[in-house]
Amino acid sequence: MxxxxxxxxxxxxxxxxxxxxxxxxxxxxxxxxxxxxxxxxxxxxxxxxxxxxxxxxxxxxxxxxxxxxxxxxxxxxxxxxxxxxxxxxxxxxxxxxxxxxxQFDDVDRGFSFRDQTKRLDMRMNVGQQLDAVAVLNNYDEQQLADVFYYFGELRNAKVLAKAIVKERKSRALITVGDLLSVVETVVKGMSNKFLAQLFQAVRIEVNGxxxxxxxxxxxxxxxxxxxxxxxxxxxxxxxxxxxxxxxxxxxxxxxxxxxxxxxxxxxxxxxxxxxxxxxxxxxxxxxxxxxxxxxxxxxx
Ligand SMILES: C[S@@+](CC[C@H](N)C(=O)[O-])C[C@H]1O[C@@H](n2cnc3c(N)ncnc32)[C@H](O)[C@@H]1O
CATH class of the missing domain: 3.40.50.150 (Vaccinia Virus protein VP39)
Incomplete structure (x- = not known):
């Protein structure tokens, strides 16, 4: 390829x-x-x-x-x-x-939502500490909502941030599938467009x-x-x-x-x-x- x-x-x-x-x-x-x-x-x-x-x-x-x-x-x-x-x-x-x-096609890099088993990584520089797991599990609700809204232009940024913060009280979000299962609870019929915007937002934050x-x-x-x-x-x-x-x-x-x-x-x-x-x-x-x-x- x-x-x-x-x-x-x-x-x-x-x-x-x-x-x-x-x-x-x-x-x-x-x-x-x-x-x-x-x-x-x-x-x-x-x-x-x-x-x-x-x-x-x-x-x-x-x-x-x-x-x-x-x-x-x-x-x-x-x-x-x-x-x-x-x-x-x-x-x-x-x-x-x-x-x-x-970077996008190598599903191990975690930039794409195609393979649910993969770790949420999204670092362009793999030597960097901050990855998508850290963003999704450590940012507070307001910080997450800001990332989704400003970098993904998602209208339901606040609802999604709230659902993620609630879910991670019982388990950490590690894989693409973990994230998608939370998104599913708040977004009816997750479209590829929505997921692309969400993944773009997290990627932009991870890589500054x-x-x-x-x-x-x-x-x-x-x-x-x-x-x-x-x-x-x-x-x-x-x-x-x-x-x-x-x-x-x-x-x-x-x-x-x-x-x-x-x-x-x-x-x-x-x-x-x-x-x-x-x-x-x-x-x-x-x-x-x-x-x-x-x-x-x-x-x-
Ligand atoms: C769209 S691709 C460039 C493709 C290239 N023009 C070509 O024709 O093959 C972007 C590349 O820039 C690198 N990149 C993105 N942001 C960067 C940054 N802040 N510093 C250094 N490299 C960066 C990515 O790792 C990626 O390999």
């Missing part, structure tokens, strides 16, 4: 505007689909620094190329590692957010996805050279809102900042004013691409 099918590959490569001697960063290496194409556009003087916090990504990467540097770390440390590898400023940064097909995205974007603005490209592909509205705010205003809250003369501070020029989305052919071949939204901006 393919590790991961790269989404909007041509669109991303075009958006990066690759110069053969430039320095580029792929903060989400995954199966290396985008990275391989970036490498093929680079000449001998070019460099590509890639990040992935999942050791599986590193293990399956069969690229031998002197232009490539692999950083087995969270992209929240973007600036620190680029500094260490002496490659600031950079010409372009690509982020293809979320989990890979490999919103916080690390914000940190990475702020760092990206600091390490890109003027004219450098920031290319971000997101898969749900929470991520996309943060990316849009940052590209438009230079801060993740979307606050308009003016100088003393009233001029609006704009650190980026938007290359695509609206998001770019995959065409019908790509979606038919790769259903995971369905929710992808690409934003491209150039550092001023």
């Amino acid at each position: 393919e590790y991961h099918n790269p989404v909007m590959l041509e669109e991303c490569i075009e958006a990066m505007d690759i110069q053969s001697g430039g320095i580029y960063v792929d903060v989400t290496f995954g199966g290396g689909g985008h990275s391989k194409r970036i490498l093929s556009e680079l000449g001998d003087a070019g460099r590509l620094i890639v990040f992935d916090q999942d050791s599986d990504a590193l293990e399956q990467a069969d690229i031998r190329d002197s232009k490539l540097t692999f950083v087995a770390s969270n992209f929240r440390y973007l600036k620190r590692f680029l500094d260490y590898h002496e490659c600031i400023p950079v010409d372009g940064i690509l982020a293809d957010l979320g989990v890979s097909s490999h 996805e919103m916080e690390v995205l914000k940190e990475m974007l702020l760092a990206a603005g600091e390490v890109l050279k003027p004219g450098g490209r920031l290319v971000v592909m997101s898969y749900h509205s929470l991520e996309d809102r943060i990316v849009k705010n940052y590209l438009k205003t230079g801060n993740v809250e979307g606050r308009i900042i003016k100088d003393e003369f009233g001029n609006i501070f704009r650190p980026f020029r938007l290359v695509n004013k609206k998001t770019t989305t995959p065409d019908a052919l790509e979606i038919s071949k790769n259903p995971r691409a369905r929710s992808a939204k690409l934003r491209v901006a150039e550092k001023i």
Whole structure:
């Protein structure tokens, strides 16, 4: 099975505007689909620094190329590692957010609700302590409701949190099946859509996805050279809102900042004013691409 099918590959490569001697960063290496194409556009003087916090990504990467540097770390440390590898400023940064097909399809990782016997894990970095078992068994009712509501946009977040807290008084929730059996008591006819939103919410919390995205974007603005490209592909509205705010205003809250003369501070020029989305052919071949939204901006 393919590790991961790269989404909007041509669109991303075009958006990066690759110069053969430039320095580029792929903060989400995954199966290396985008990275391989970036490498093929680079000449001998070019460099590509890639990040992935999942050791599986590193293990399956069969690229031998002197232009490539692999950083087995969270992209929240973007600036620190680029500094260490002496490659600031950079010409372009690509982020293809979320989990890979490999992470999702490997049921032992606990990201999917397909196999009820599996442990609720959901860590991209298996060296990290916090996993889904810890979130579901240790968070208080309000914290759980917030996770379900803000990260899964579930309307019955409070009811579900209450049911989980009640159930775990008699037994810990360890497996996918344990969680589904509680959900069943409060949600009639659990749809796949509902479960996908619930699992997304827990996954986002386990991996701190919103916080690390914000940190990475702020760092990206600091390490890109003027004219450098920031290319971000997101898969749900929470991520996309943060990316849009940052590209438009230079801060993740979307606050308009003016100088003393009233001029609006704009650190980026938007290359695509609206998001770019995959065409019908790509979606038919790769259903995971369905929710992808690409934003491209150039550092001023
Ligand atoms: C959607 S996949 C990227 C797929 C890749 N573009 C390709 O074509 O094969 C996302 C990858 O980024 C990694 N990832 C997600 N968030 C990360 C973070 N904060 N730091 C480092 N890696 C991260 C995941 O482990 C996963 O392997």
